[in-house]
C-alpha cells in the first residue's frame with residue numbers, strides 16, 4: 001500500500017476561498033477584518049512566517065499591520081504595544097510571533113492580549129475554553145490539522161490518536177481538539193519510555209517534536225494516518241519534518257508532507273480566526 005499524500009496547500013486553498021467570501025460579506029457590512037502581527041527581533045524563520053501571514057492577508061483583503069520591534073526592547077515596552085492594539089477598533093486579531101527573545105516572558109505577553117483578539121488561541125482564557133467549551137479561538141496549527149482530517153474524511157470518532165510532543169502551541173491543544181472529536185488520546189514526549197510501543201498502537205500519529213525524522217516506519221502500524229508538524233532543517237538547510245516521509249509512505253494510509261502539509265493550514269486557520277473575530281465583534 002502506498003499512502004495518500006495529504007495536500008495541505010490544496011485544502012488550504014479550498015478553505016481560504018470560503019473565508020474570503022466571509023471577508024466580502026464583512027466588507028459589505030462596512031467592516032474590514034484587521035490583523036496586527038508583532039515581530040520582535042530578527043529571527044529569520046519568524047520573519048519568513050510573518051511575511052507569509054502578511055501576504056495571505058493581503059491576498060484575502062484582510063487589513064494587516066506589521067509592527068517590527070527591536071530584539072532588545074523591554075518586556076514592558078512590548079506589553080504597552082499589545083495594550084495599544086487591544087484598544088484599536090480596526091484590529092480584530094493580535095498575534096505576537098513566537099519565539100520571543102529570552103529576556104521576555106512569553107506567558108506575560110500572551111496574557112496581555114485581549115482574549116477576544118487572541119487569534120492564535122494561546123491566551124489562558126482560550127486554552128481553558130478549549131477544554132470547558134464556550135466562545136474561544138483554537139490554536140491555528142492543531143485547528144488546521146483537525147480541519148485537514150475532516151476534509152479528507154478521516155474518521156476520528158473512537159480512533160486512537162497518539163500526539164508526540166507537549167508544547168502549549170501544538171501538542172497540548174492538539175490532544176484536546178482530538179478529544180473533542182471523540183478520539184482516544186495518548187500524549188508522548190521526551191520522557192516517554194519506548195515511544196514506538198505507543199505510536200505503533202495509533203490509528204493517527206501526530207508528530208510535533210521538532211526532531212528531524214524521529215518517527216520512522218518502525219514507529220507506526222500498517223494503515224496509520226501520519227501527520228507531520230515538524231519544521232526542521234537538514235545539514236544542507238533543506239526543510240524537513242519530524243517524520244521519515246519516504247520510509248513511512250509504504251506503511252501509512254495517509255501522510256502529510258513537509259513542506260506543503262500542515263504549514264499552509266496554520267496560516268489558513270489564522271485567517272479564519274481573524275475573520276471570525278471580526279464577525280463576533282460586529283455581532284456584539
Ligand SMILES: Nc1nc2c(c(=O)[nH]1)N[C@@H](CN(C=O)c1ccc(C(=O)N[C@@H](CCC(=O)O)C(=O)O)cc1)CN2
Pocket residue numbers: 048049052095096097098099120140141169231239258259260261262263264265266267
Ligand atoms: N504566534 C505564533 N508563533 C508561531 C506559530 C503560531 O502559530 N503563532 N507557529 C510557528 C510558525 N508558523 C507560524 O507562525 C508557521 C510555520 C510554518 C508555516 C508554513 O507554511 N511552512 C511551509 C514551509 C515554509 C518554508 O519554506 O519555510 C510548509 O510547511 O509548507 C506556516 C506558519 C512558530 N511560531
